[in-house]
Amino acid sequence: MIELIKKVRVHPLFWLVIAAGIITGHFKEVLMVFVIVFVHEMGHSVAAYMLKWDIKKIELLPFGGAAQVEENGTKPIKEEMAIVLAGPLQHLWLWALSFALVGQPFWSESDHELFVAHNAAIVLFNLLPIYPLDGGRMVQLACLAVWPYKRAMAASLGISVGFLAVALSIMLFLPFHLNLFVILSFLALTNGLEFKQRNYRFMRFLMAKQTDRATKSIHARVSGQLPIRDALALLRRGQVQLFVIEDGGNRYTVAEKELLQAYFAEAKLHAPVRTLVPPAV
Template structure:
């Protein structure tokens, strides 16, 4: 994995599924799954390197993986969406190739089945799956960072509870285990949301943005309201208005600096 400058590791949950495949005699299925997951993450890695992201580490999971990227919280939404879509796009290309290539491979049908499972599971609008990350990008197009984070957690939670209930009803143990893992990830996102917001502000403060956004705000706006108006991936210039006239300007750097000074 030359795309990764840091470490590559395998999550314990992945080893649990490997052990289960040995016990049940499904090792060949697990091997196919493992190769698909590697290629899936390679697609994400290639997209990340294309945008010159600094990838610090990669953790492999049964349904994909987790790329740890420097400054990920303040990346442009379009870049983040492309990186998130690259994994499902890889599975789509594999599916088209397998349908029309007619390879004389004994496990072609199983490869098609597992590839489609990974594709559809990763597209679920649940954090931290690719579908959840794509949903996050869509929300960030319309809302500030803090509001977007709250909406993502709420939507993921409702979707997860619905899917878990359906998995229990249909006795789909494999899906249930994967959804429970996603549930713990969403819970962790909820517990660390305040820390993530402060980390986002620091990343935004240090970033060199290529896009800018002008925001008109009334003079009555508090520091708290201004800080909650911060969006990801863009430089913001706040024009302070009173009685329909602009009476001053504030950059996002100034607001963030004042926010951290007030919280020292």
């Protein structure tokens, strides 16, 4: 646990919110938010630690946090979903603890109501389907469970941007709220960066696929004329893709690692997949 705490970092955006709270005389509220966010993120981090994920950094944000892990899209989807859910689940015992402390000299009924309000606001906000919020990550994992990696990432990002656009539109009709404006602006920048890095992330996924230890296999029928680059777009997370090539009335099976070898080692980006069929066949 001490190892995890040493990796905690407070994002500059959170320091801005803390400073604003102190200046405006809302230090107790800011302290409550800090505790809630810290516990929320430690829920993610402890789950990742127990599943033996390599945690690089734990960053606290006003609406939650982000645990940076060494992960290239080849870890089991179930494990990542467990890590994502571990954060929101912490809010349940936080609510129960606040309720149990009511009546103590240091915890009044008004403190409890304020704490519960912040606790509910943070968890509900985090469950919005906007990346990198927990809700956005859940949508991303759901897409990865049913679609190839490249399509799933594009679809989940599209959903994220759509809901973010709705949130920004609603904000135009509400009284100006600095914290909300800063948070939504941060989410917009994050989604923009995610869009710019989509090809880089896909390339990292393909590189990690070369040493992927997944055992579950799935077949995909493709034309022999399909370029290798397009065939790789059909690869899925947590599954080994076997390509059934239909060419001239014949069928051949080629494993995904053969395509990856041709793509990275032989630079056959545009070559048709039928070129990978052994001549003897």
